[in-house]
Amino acid sequence: MTLNPATPAFLDTLSARLPADTLRRPEARHLEEPRGRYAGQAAAVALPRSAEEVAEIIRAAHAARVGVVPYGGGTGLVGGQVMTEGATPILLSLERMRGIRALYPEENVLIAEAGAVLADVQAAAAEAGRLFPLSLAAEGSAQIGGNLATNAGGVNVLRYGNARDLCLGLEAVLPTGEIWHGLSRLRKDNTGYDLRNLLIGAEGTLGVITAAALKLSPIPANAGTAIFTVRDPEAAVALLTRARDAVGEGVSAFELIHRQSLEFLAEKLPELRQPFESHPEWCVLIELGLGKGQDAEAALADLFEQAMDAELTDDGVIAQSEAQRQALWALREHIPEANRLIGSVSSHDISVPISRIPEFIPAGWKAIANLDPSLRINCFGHLGDGNLHYNVFPAPGRSRADYEDLRGDVKRIIHDLVYDYGGSMSAEHGIGRLKVGDLERYGDPVKLAAMRAIKEALDPHGIMNPGAVVV
């Protein structure tokens, strides 16, 4: 499938079919990505205002065999939004389509356009007395369309699921430029293949999501947040089991944090208040969201007492106010920023079956130490989902660049180990362009063949996000 570059002639023809000012020169922000590891290229950025305009753009690109790179908030970490090589594409940014089209509080449904910023969706739900539970560090700029295209995870997956679990219906433009009107508010609709879930997580390679019907939840009446030290990852898993035995689905988040995270935060973001006098080897951030008549603080205090008795923990802080609660979360949410400021040698967004995490973590340490004992590992993440960010950093005083030669080995060692443990090398970030080779290496060949067949069937000219996910 050979693509053509987006020539001036193509852009002129396309421009003539669209309202003035729909095509622009890309800004720098459109061609960057958060870790600064890729520089994108694009002949133009298209800024449509409606699904019909998106369809016009895709139809033209399909006819001319020009690549289209969908662009949301630009917060993806695997290069899915930046095309670095191949025939120059156009970018399609959803930033003008950011409306909340409707909200049905009695149905717990909100309909948002794809360019709506995640935080704005959360705020619209909150204003109606409802919760939109998708929550992640980039929520202030990430867009819901991108969240769905990448099946974003975040801190509340344990209770509420991934982005795909929060979506009831989609409006989307398929690669031939036709609009699928699938904006259903129904909880049950068994009428044919699950096109919704096929587009969710396809990272823009099977079409462009233009709007979504999203599931809202009741706001838990009584929330509580705490941070407890834990003896080790095994103690963390045991504590999670106890928490769930006590309050069931009431455990909204359960985040594991290694000492290295706290040290990086102290070094790079010293204004953040640390909860413990000295950095514990491991700690967990726990969020409970309980119902009326239940006392979240008391449940956390009870859990702490149990954990002390079982020697799972030896210190803890239970937030006593909203400010304290936010301070605890700020710590967790700033870990990625501290990591960026340190500069990782290689970052790994992995998952392994929860029961195997206590074995996996030290096995990874050992394997990396065998390669180069100066490397540091910052392991943190969504323990309740088996999803760890297992990131490898330079020795103090050295930089990412010093380890250029080792990077491939580091990644290979971690990912091989992950697959030995029945895990995944992309838990929540997706494949993008960064992990295409990993998918080839670790993916099930039968699934990969099916993916290629589906891609060719729906996007015969291969125009949608070329080079991402399937090549």
Next chain:
Amino acid sequence: MTLNPATPAFLDTLSARLPADTLRRPEARHLEEPRGRYAGQAAAVALPRSAEEVAEIIRAAHAARVGVVPYGGGTGLVGGQVMTEGATPILLSLERMRGIRALYPEENVLIAEAGAVLADVQAAAAEAGRLFPLSLAAEGSAQIGGNLATNAGGVNVLRYGNARDLCLGLEAVLPTGEIWHGLSRLRKDNTGYDLRNLLIGAEGTLGVITAAALKLSPIPANAGTAIFTVRDPEAAVALLTRARDAVGEGVSAFELIHRQSLEFLAEKLPELRQPFESHPEWCVLIELGLGKGQDAEAALADLFEQAMDAELTDDGVIAQSEAQRQALWALREHIPEANRLIGSVSSHDISVPISRIPEFIPAGWKAIANLDPSLRINCFGHLGDGNLHYNVFPAPGRSRADYEDLRGDVKRIIHDLVYDYGGSMSAEHGIGRLKVGDLERYGDPVKLAAMRAIKEALDPHGIMNPGAVVV
């Protein structure tokens, strides 16, 4: 795509590649369906013992262009398991693959083979102190593979989701006879297209599910069951909102039942104990599953008091024992049997957005009365999911056969109305062969075209469940 019949020569060749006694003559039960409206045909039934044997069968059928009809528990209501016309296929029954392969209590995961009966999966989970929440009237014979292939719903969807929401991974044989090893226990795994959800709900037209990794939940510590009369469907929706305000996700089931259901039960199954002295016009069956320290009976009593004050209800029964709880559920679960004994003119498994149900129900009554005022409507179902079984019955003393001429009109009127209200003509039963025409009529054409493209890409010879879902 022209298929060949399964000739004796084909069966001989296939038989030679499989262990003895894998191919048999179909029994009567393999060619029937619960409502007795279709008679299937098949040259043989294949009874494989492993995914490898399934693959062998599918490879042979693919090569010879012979149709394969996957067969689970045979409880489907839309003819997905019976092929009535076209080149004689083989049936592929999973009944020998009924093992529970593994259970990971700390991960809340169970791995079952496709032929495991739903009730056996529930029992295995319960034995480990966990809940497998999928629950439906046919659970004593329905198989988990069929539940997934049809994305079964049932009474706990409100809280736990449909079958697709309860599945983490699949092992499946694709239409070219290759095995996809996708039996992941991971909660987060963003590595390419969502093949799992594509197979779930595809009703065997894109491959055969051979095993599944299933999500378990904690067993709610305190369950409570009640039946309340309600003034009308609007009062039922209001009561649901109040119940959720009070206990959030603790509402496990919320079933609406019309007087007609109670009358049919009294007529056909008089041994079932009725909860009210005289049949109320409407009632709701409510199930709460609450956590430790919460009192489900007290919550139901409180809800009843609120509902009395708001004039939503005027009578109610709160189960005081497990026997009473089961008696209330028996009532709900026997409605389909009573319906079968009466014999419907036309049955409709529909969903509409929850907030529109109070308008939809009387609009349907009116439209059917306009057609023939002697018709009776039995409306019951999963109100919390917007899913109603809106079934039309003969006048007392007359039979289904008397209305042969009207059947098409009845269905058309109901389904047209459903789509006017933004609903679906198949909420939980699927398309099968019964609703292929409805899908053509009501389905989004862009989605239908995408479905056909996917079908052709994955099943180029069209051997998998020919005539179901997409034709």
